[in-house]
Structures are given as C-alpha cells and as structure tokens.
Amino acid sequence: xxxxxxxxxxxxxxxxxxxxxxxxxxxxxxxxxxxxxxxxxxxxxxxxxxxxxxxxxxxxxxxxxxxxxxxxxxxxxxxxxxxxxxxxxxxxxxxxxxxxxxxxxxxxxxxxxxxxxxxxxxxxxxxxxxxxxxxxxxxxxxxxxxxxxxxxxxxxxxxxxxxxxxxxxxxxxxxxxxxxxxxxxxxxxxxxxxxxxxxxxxxxxxxxxxxxxxxxxxxxxxxxxxxxxxxxxxxxxxxxxxxxxxxxxxxxxxxxxxxxxxxxxxxxxxxxxxxxxxxxxxxxxxxxxxxxxxxxxxxxxxxxxxxxxxxxxxxxxxxxxxxxxxxxxxxxxxxxxxxxxxxxxxxxxxxxxxxxxxx
Amino acid sequence: xxxxxxxxxxxxxxxxxxxxxxxxxxxxxxxxxxxxxxxxxxxxxxxxxxxxxxxxxxxxxxxxxxxxxxxxxxxxxxxxxxxxxxxxxxxxxxxxxxxxxxxxxxxxxxxxxxxxxxxxxxxxxxxxxxxxxxxxxxxxxxxxxxxxxxxxxxxxxxxxxxxxxxxxxxxxxxxxxxxxxxxxxxxxxxxxxxxxxxxxxxxxxxxxxxxxxxxxxxxxxxxxxxxxxxxxxxxxxxxxxxxxxxxxxxxxxxxxxxxxxxxxxxxxxxxxxxxxxxxxxxxxxxxxxxxxxxxxxxxxxxxxxxxxxxxxxxxxxxxxxxxxxxxxxxxxxxxxxxxxxxxxxxxxxxxxxxxxxxx
Numbered sequence: 001x002x003x004x005x006x007x008x009x010x011x012x013x014x015x016x017x018x019x020x021x022x023x024x025x026x027x028x029x030x031x032x033x034x035x036x037x038x039x040x041x042x043x044x045x046x047x048x049x050x051x052x053x054x055x056x057x058x059x060x061x062x063x064x065x066x067x068x069x070x071x072x073x074x075x076x077x078x079x080x081x082x083x084x085x086x087x088x089x090x091x092x093x094x095x096x097x098x099x100x101x102x103x104x105x106x107x108x109x110x111x112x113x114x115x116x117x118x119x120x121x122x123x124x125x126x127x128x129x130x131x132x133x134x135x136x137x138x139x140x141x142x143x144x145x146x147x148x149x150x151x152x153x154x155x156x157x158x159x160x161x162x163x164x165x166x167x168x169x170x171x172x173x174x175x176x177x178x179x180x181x182x183x184x185x186x187x188x189x190x191x192x193x194x195x196x197x198x199x200x201x202x203x204x205x206x207x208x209x210x211x212x213x214x215x216x217x218x219x220x221x222x223x224x225x226x227x228x229x230x231x232x233x234x235x236x237x238x239x240x241x242x243x244x245x246x247x248x249x250x251x252x253x254x255x256x257x258x259x260x261x262x263x264x265x266x267x268x269x270x271x272x273x274x275x276x277x278x279x280x281x282x283x284x285x286x287x288x289x290x291x292x293x294x295x296x297x298x299x300x301x302x303x304x305x306x307x308x309x310x311x312x313x314x315x316x317x318x319x320x321x322x323x324x325x326x327x328x329x330x331x332x333x334x335x336x337x338x339x340x341x342x343x344x345x346x347x348x349x350x351x352x353x354x355x356x357x358x359x
Numbered sequence: 360x361x362x363x364x365x366x367x368x369x370x371x372x373x374x375x376x377x378x379x380x381x382x383x384x385x386x387x388x389x390x391x392x393x394x395x396x397x398x399x400x401x402x403x404x405x406x407x408x409x410x411x412x413x414x415x416x417x418x419x420x421x422x423x424x425x426x427x428x429x430x431x432x433x434x435x436x437x438x439x440x441x442x443x444x445x446x447x448x449x450x451x452x453x454x455x456x457x458x459x460x461x462x463x464x465x466x467x468x469x470x471x472x473x474x475x476x477x478x479x480x481x482x483x484x485x486x487x488x489x490x491x492x493x494x495x496x497x498x499x500x501x502x503x504x505x506x507x508x509x510x511x512x513x514x515x516x517x518x519x520x521x522x523x524x525x526x527x528x529x530x531x532x533x534x535x536x537x538x539x540x541x542x543x544x545x546x547x548x549x550x551x552x553x554x555x556x557x558x559x560x561x562x563x564x565x566x567x568x569x570x571x572x573x574x575x576x577x578x579x580x581x582x583x584x585x586x587x588x589x590x591x592x593x594x595x596x597x598x599x600x601x602x603x604x605x606x607x608x609x610x611x612x613x614x615x616x617x618x619x620x621x622x623x624x625x626x627x628x629x630x631x632x633x634x635x636x637x638x639x640x641x642x643x644x645x646x647x648x649x650x651x652x653x654x655x656x657x658x659x660x661x662x663x664x665x666x667x668x669x670x671x672x673x674x675x676x677x678x679x680x681x682x683x684x685x686x687x688x689x690x691x692x693x694x695x696x697x698x699x700x701x702x703x704x705x706x707x708x709x710x711x712x713x714x715x716x717x718x
Contacts, residue, residue, distance in 0.1 A: 180539035180632035182581045182621065196579075197563060204560055216665050220555075220626050222541045223667040224681055224694055234662040234683040258685070258692050260632040262541065265624050267579050273539035273619040273632075303593040306575050308582040322583055324593040326617070333617050335583055 026053035027357035028350070034061045034093045034117070036108060037100030038082050039068035041190050042122060045346035046099055051076050053350070063089050065104075090115040095353050098122055099346065109150060118356045119150045120349045127152040127245055134248050137351045138296045139166045144352065147359040151352050156344030157181055157238065157261065157270060158245040163318040163343065164274050164336040167294035169250070171286065172332075173279025176256035179242065182264045182271035183225065184309060185218060187340050192218070196265055218265055225261035236261055269309035270344060272336040281329030291320050296343065299323075312337040316347055385412035386716035387709070393420045393452045393476070395467060396459030397441050398427035400549050401481060404705035405458055410435050412709070422448050424463075449474040454712050457481055458705065468509060477715045478509045479708045486511040486604055493607050496710045497655045498525045503711065506718040510711050515703030516540055516597060516620065516629060517604040522677040522702065523633050523695040526653035528609070530645065531691075532638025535615035538601065541623045541630035542584065543668060544577060546699050551577070555624055577624055584620035595620055628668035629703060631695040640688030650679050655702065658682075671696040675706055 033055065037043045043064075050060060062073060062080045069084040083089070085108055090096055096112040098105040098121040105123040112119050126132040133143035134152045139162050144151065154162070161179055168174060185196040192213040199209045199219040209217040216223050227237035235243070238261040247255050264271075284301075291299035300307060300321040307321045322335035338344055392414060396402040402423075409419060421432060421439045428443040442448070444467055449455055455471040457464040457480040464484040471478050485491040492502035493511045498521050503510065513521070520538055527533060544555040551572040558568045558578040568576040575582050586596035594602070597620040606614050623630075643660075650658035659666060659680040666680045681694035697703055 178537045178634045180619075182541070182623070200559060200579075201563055204556060204563075216667055217669055220559075220624060221667050221669045222623050222625060222630055223665050226665075229663045231662050234681060256685075258634050258683075258690060260539075260634075260681070260692055260694065262630075262632065262694075264541070264581050265579060266581060271581055271621075273621065275537045275617050275619075303590050304588045306582050306585075308575055308580050310576055310580045322593060322619070324617075326615075331617060333619055335619065335621075 026055065027354050028053055028055050028095070029059075031055075031094040031357050032059050032061075032092055033353070034063060034090055034096040034112070036063045036085050036089075036096060036098045036104060037122075038062035038073060038080070039064045039071055040099055041186055041193070041341055042345045043099035044073065045341045046097055046350060047073060047075060047080070049342070049346055049350050061089070061093070087111055090117050093117040095120065095357065097349055097353060099349070113149045118147075118353075120153060120352045120356070121150065122153040122345055122349050124155065124241065125152075126150055127154060127241075128248065134245060135352050136162050136166075136249060136348060137355055138163065138294065140249050140251075141355060144355040144359065147356065151356065153345065153349040153352060154245045154249060155238070155241040156187060156340035157183065157259075157272070158242050158249070159344050159348050160270055160318055160336060160338035160340065161242060161272060161274065162246060162249055163296055163338065164272065164320055164334055165246075165250075165276065167290045167297060168276055168278065168282070168287070168332060171290040172282045174255075174276050175279050176258070176277040177246075178258045178275040180260045180273045181225075181262055182266065182273075182309070183261060184266040184268050184270055184340060185214075185263065186268045187270065188213065188226065188263075193267060196267065200265065214263070218263065220265060222262055222264050225263060235259075266309050267313070268339065268341060269313040269337055270340040271309050274334040274336055276332045276334070278330050278332055282325060282332060283329060284323065284325060287323050287325065287332065291323070307335065307337055309337050313339055314342070315339060316342055318343055385414065386713050387412055387414050387454070388418070390414075390453040390716050391418050391420075391451055392712070393422060393449055393455045393471070395422045395444050395448075395455060395457045395463060396481075397421035397432060397439070398423045398430055399458055400545055400552070400700055401704045402458035403432065404700045405456055405709060406432060406434060406439070408701070408705055408709050420448070420452070446470055449476050452476040454479065454715065456708055456712060458708070472508045477506075477712075479512060479711045479715070480509065481512040481704055481708050483514065483600065484511075485509055486513065486600075487607065493604060494711050495521050495608060495707060496714055497522065497653065499608050499610075500714060503714040503718065506715065510715065512704065512708040512711060513604045513608060514597070514600040515546060515699035516542065516618075516631070517601050517608070518703050518707050519629055519677055519695060519697035519699065520601060520631060520633065521605060521608055522655055522697065523631065523679055523693055524605075524635065526649045526656060527635055527637065527641070527646070527691060530649040531641045533614075533635050534638050535617070535636040536605075537617045537634040539619045539632045540584075540621055541581075541625065541632075541668070542620060543625040543627050543629055543699060544573075544622065545627045546629065547572065547585065547622075552626060555626065559624065573622070577622065579624060581621055581623050584622060594618075625668050626672070627698065627700060628672040628696055629699040630668050633693040633695055635691045635693070637689050637691055641684060641691060642688060643682065643684060646682050646684065646691065650682070666694065666696055668696050672698055673701070674698060675701055677702055
C-alpha cells in the first residue's frame with residue numbers, strides 16, 4: 001500500500017519511489033468525489049488530474065457558483081455539468097475537494113463533513129486553524145494517518161518552497177530561509193492570465209496598458225505581489241502566508257523565513273530563488289543525493305542547466321537546479337520551479353485525498 | 360564645487376543634495392569627449408545624457424566598429440556621425456568613454472591614455488585590475504580624488520545593488536547580502552531587446568518561439584542569467600561579477616554576498632530583491648532617514664507602494680521600497696529598481712567623468 005510520504009502522483013512522472021509501482025491504481029477510483037469551484041483554473045486542473053487517474057465520470061460531481069452553473073466541462077470523453085453548490089450537494093460523497101474562495105469553503109465544508117465526507121480545502125479558510133492539518137504529503141504526510149475530516153491544502157508558494165526546503169532540512173537542518181519569488185500571472189486566476197495576454201498585445205501595438213485584474217501593468221513588468229500589505233510588518237498577505245504556513249507544516253514555530261513575493265509576466269509555473277542556512281555543512285554530492293532521492297522533486301545536478309517555468313509548466317515535479325554552496329558548506333542557494341496549478345494546488349490536494357482514501 | 364559623493368546627476372531628478380544647486384553646469388561642457396561604442400544601447404544612452412547636460416556637438420566625437428561607422432545619430436538638434444575607432448581617434452580628447460566590448464576597451468584605452476585623455480570604461484576589461492579604481496561615485500567617489508587616468512564603471516547589477524546597500528552599510532554595518540535579480544532583456548543588448556518583442560508577438564500568435572539572442576525562450580518566461588557558468592562554484596559570470604566587484608568597491612574582500620541572477624521579460628530597468636544582515640539593529644525610522652538622505656536614491660516609505668521597473672525605466676535614481684525589518688532589527692529586506700542603462704551604465708560613467716573633469 002502506498003505510503004503518503006511517497007505519493008502516488010509521482011508515478012505519473014517517470015520517477016517512481018521504490019515502494020510505489022507504476023501499476024498502482026488511484027484509491028480515488030472507487031470513491032464518490034465532489035469538486036467545488038470546478039470552473040476556476042485550479043478546479044479544471046483538478047478535474048484533469050482525476051481524469052488522468054482514471055476516476056470514472058459517474059463518480060465525479062462538479063459544483064460552482066450560480067454564475068458558472070450549467071457550464072459543461074469535458075471529462076473522459078464525455079461532459080460534466082457544473083451545478084450550483086447547495087446544502088444537499090454532498091449527499092453520498094466520500095471526498096469533497098474545495099477549489100473555491102475562502103467564503104464558499106467556510107460555508108460548505110462543515111456541511112460536507114456533516115454528510116460524512118472528508119474535505120480537502122484548497123482555500124486559505126482553515127489553513128491556520130489549529131486542529132486542521134495543513135499538509136504537503138511528501139513533507140508531513142503522517143498528519144493524515146489519523147484520517148482527519150478536514151485537511152487544508154497550503155498556498156501554492158508555500159508548497160513549492162517546502163518541497164525545496166524539506167530534503168535539505170532532513171539531511172542538514174535548516175536554520176533560516178530567504179526566498180524571492182517569480183510568480184506566474186495565472187496564480188491570480190483566469191482573468192489575470194487573460195489580462196497578461198491582452199495587455200501584452202496592447203503594449204506591442206503601442207496601446208496604453210490598462211490594468212484591471214492587477215493593480216499595476218503586468219505586461220513586460222514585474223511587481224510586488226498584489227495581495228494586501230500589513231503596514232506594521234510591511235509583509236504582503238502572500239508573504240505572511242508563506243511564513244505562517246511553513247512554520248505550521250514543519251512544526252517549527254520560530255523558523256526564520258524572509259520572503260519577497262513578486263509577480264512576473266509568466267503565464268504558468270512559479271519560480272523561486274531560495275537561499276538556505278544549514279545547521280550542518282553540506283557537500284555538492286550530498287545535496288544531489290538527498291534532493292535526487294526526495295519524492296516529487298526533480299533535481300538537476302548540471303550547474304549550467306537553465307531550467308525555466310516554461311519547461312516545468314504542466315508537469316508534476318518541483319524542479320530544483322543551480323545548487324550553489326558557500327565555501328563552508330553552510331549556505332545553499334537554489335533555483336526552484338514548480339507548476340503552481342498542479343503541485344502548488346490541484347495535484348497536492350488530490351495527493352492528500354488519495355492518502356485519505358486509503359485510511 | 361560639487362563633491363563627487365553628491366554627484367551632479369542627482370540635479371536632474373528633483374532631489375538636490377544640499378551642496379549641489381540646480382543651476383550647476385556640468386564640468387563636461389568645456390571638455391572634448393570621445394564616445395567609443397556609440398551605436399549600442401549604452402552608447403546612445405550616454406549621448407542622450409551628454410546632450411541633456413548641455414555638452415555642445417562640437418565637443419563630442421562618436422566612434423564605433425567598421426559595421427556601425429557612417430551611422431548618423433541625432434544630437435542636440437543636429438547629427439553626429441559614427442567614425443570607425445582607430446589609433447588617431449583620441450587626439451585632442453580630454454575624456455574617452457568606452458561603451459564597447461572588453462576587447463575594444465583593452466585595445467584602445469591605453470592609446471587614449473597615451474594621448475593624455477582620461478578613460479572611463481564601461482566594459483569589464485579593467486574592473487578587477489588592482490590599480491584601476493572601480494567607482495560608484497555615491498559609494499566610493501573619493502577614489503577619483505587622485506585623478507586616475509583609467510576608471511572602470513561597474514557591472515549594472517553591481518551598481519544598483521551597491522546603491523541599495525551603501526546607505527545601510529554606513530548607518531548600521533552590513534555583514535551579508537542575499538540578492539535575487541529580475542534583469543531586463545535590454546541588459547543583453549539591442550538584439551536581445553528586439554528578440555523579447557518579436558518572440559512575445561510570436562507566442563501571442565501561436566507561433567513557436569525560436570531563441571537566438573538568448574539561449575532559451577525569453578517571451579513569458581524567466582531564466583537564470585545567460586552568462587557562462589563556472590562549474591566549480593556554480594556561479595554565472597554575472598553573479599561572480601557582483602561578488603568580486605562589490606568586494607572591491609567596498610574594500611571588503613570577505614564580504615558575504617549570495618547572488619542569484621535571473622532574466623525577466625521586462626524591456627528596461629533591473630529589479631532586485633535584497634536581504635541584508637545588519638551588524639547593528641535598525642528601526643523603520645532610521646532606515647527611512649538614512650535611505651532618504653542618500654544621494655541618487657529615491658526611498659519610498661509607504662509599505663503598500665508597488666514600485667515597478669516600468670515606473671523607473673528612463674529615470675536616474677535607484678528606487679528602494681518595501682523595506683521590511685525582522686523583529687530584532689538585524690535583517691532588512693528591500694525591493695530595488697534601477698535603470699540599468701542609466702545609473703547601471705551610462706549615467707554612472709558620466710558621473711565619473713564629471714568628477715574627473717573637476718580635478
């Protein structure tokens with residue numbers, strides 16, 4: 001039986017951990033699954049992953065807002081129709097995946113639990129609730145062993161960062177992390193992605209860019225993350241999420257993290273420049289060994305490799321490359337790319353659901 | 360008389376240091392100036408700055424390669440014709456600005472010196488030569504006091520980083536710096552900038568992007584800096600330059616700097632996420648005070664300000680915003696934007712030339 005620390009997702013990618021075989025069938029195939037927020041980018045990604053896992057059409061229900069209700073989404077050669085979420089939506093469901101906003105998750109997750117379903121919530125509604133596990137299966141999958149009724153899926157940047165920290169934390173200890181992000185437009189949703197394309201065409205045609213989805217011009221520009229800023233700390237909500245969520249997931253309430261979150265005009269896949277202070281000195285060989293053995297990570301040991309978000313978009317692994325060590329082996333610099341719609345959101349949530357389905 | 364630590368350049372911007380008045384005339388106006396590499400992006404920027412300083416057409420000569428010779432460039436309502444550089448080019452010149460490649464600078468700088476001219480070299484040919492000063496006037500302008508015959512202009516990323524470090528180094532001491540860059544395409548020259556625009560149009564039209572100027576796709580993508588990588592350290596040449604040049608300029612041969620240099624699909628103006636470890640704790644008020652008083656820096660104390668490279672492109676000041684302090688006041692995170700063609704190259708070189716012209 002697959003262990004949650006070696007999630008089934010990695011089977012798809014050609015990197016098969018020793019205790020999972022390529023013939024493993026997803027335990028979700030026999031479960032009745034509801035997906036709330038099916039219309040959005042993450043919801044559609046989740047549907048695509050369920051389809052790829054072989055979950056039959058009859059076992060999947062798609063829910064959304066009144067606005068998206070009636071939309072037909074392709075699924076397994078057939079179609080799924082989005083139905084407006086209501087209090088009866090979850091009858092008979094085993095697992096409910098929320099790919100919605102916080103408010104929807106807050107309203108409907110307790111109802112799903114009352115119907116006996118297990119909830120995996122991709123919103124930030126419950127991430128910092130003390131008795132709700134916040135899980136990256138490769139990092140703290142053991143928190144799913146007790147079969148919790150609600151599990152929170154971390155923020156996309158947090159998941160990608162933790163996939164890059166954890167191999168080295170286990171091997172060498174990590175006392176601090178500095179992370180600067182290069183976040184794709186699609187992290188802000190469908191309209192933001194459309195704005196990147198249309199505004200870029202405007203600039204190329206000499207038209208004045210008119211920001212609407214983002215607060216400033218996104219075409220041919222980079223800018224601090226658009227989430228609200230706490231005027232006391234100066235941190236954006238995105239940066240605060242990384243700090244609070246990483247501390248909770250790693251159970252290191254004092255972990256020293258300095259994040260700077262920046263949007264870049266990339267369609268899909270977040271990148272990060274990560275600098276770790278290690279408690280014990282590392283060597284290049286040991287770095288390659290621990291990163292290469294970590295599930296869900298693709299480590300490139302060639303120092304000249306130029307890995308880009310365009311290469312990684314649409315794939316499941318978090319790419320770690322350009323590992324550079326200080327002379328004393330105590331500071332490790334990394335270049336990290338991970339698809340924020342897959343491992344940063346939908347895939348991680350489905351990995352959690354698979355672990356829950358096994359319990 | 361203006362002091363080199365409060366360079367004349369800042370007069371243009373509305374931030375006038377106390378000892379420089381807005382009516383100051385550039386000391387270059389009475390000098391005969393040769394510009395080698397006038398055809399390139401930095402060369403043209405330098406011509407524009409000389410024009411803005413009121414240097415008359417008759418005092419300026421433009422040189423270039425055989426390929427660019429004959430090109431006419433607009434200057435002060437008239438035109439300058441590029442002449443091929445040769446051994447007689449510098450007769451009668453007071454100052455020669457090299458905006459060329461290393462090889463041209465290596466060949467012709469000694470000839471310019473033999474003709475009695477002072478050389479400011481924007482290439483990397485002499486940057487690490489021990490007896491050649493490497494100068495950012497606001498940081499180590501005192502190295503121009505002796506009137507050296509050759510002065511090297513640092514790499515663009517180095518200049519912008521040091522403008523962001525120096526106010527805090529003077530006030531609090533800096534023991535280490537982590538910098539992640541967001542570097543504009545125009546830093547790689549004219550053809551790279553054209554590739555960004557044409558390749559972006561290709562992607563928007565569904566055509567397959569074909570990288571030529573850059574090694575990988577630059578449209579809607581970010582990627583590690585394209586300069587060669589040292590397989591021993593894993594550092595790109597751009598990253599090595601930042602380390603070696605910063606140590607030389609600050610006369611801190613052991614300064615701990617961890618750079619990660621990344622290209623972003625921005626036309627012009629480099630950005631940097633900078634995290635400094637301070638030797639003495641700072642407060643937000645003290646940070647604002649020292650940065651606000653530093654010449655050549657525009658400090659924005661509003662933590663919600665979203666400063667972008669599109670805002671700063673074409674301007675002279677280095678923008679520092681989003682200053683965030685750790686609870687103990689010992690770690691300072693900054694968002695920095697600086698036009699790499701102006702303060703990062705042409706403007707800094709002309710500031711150096713102005714300081715030399717006064718001596």
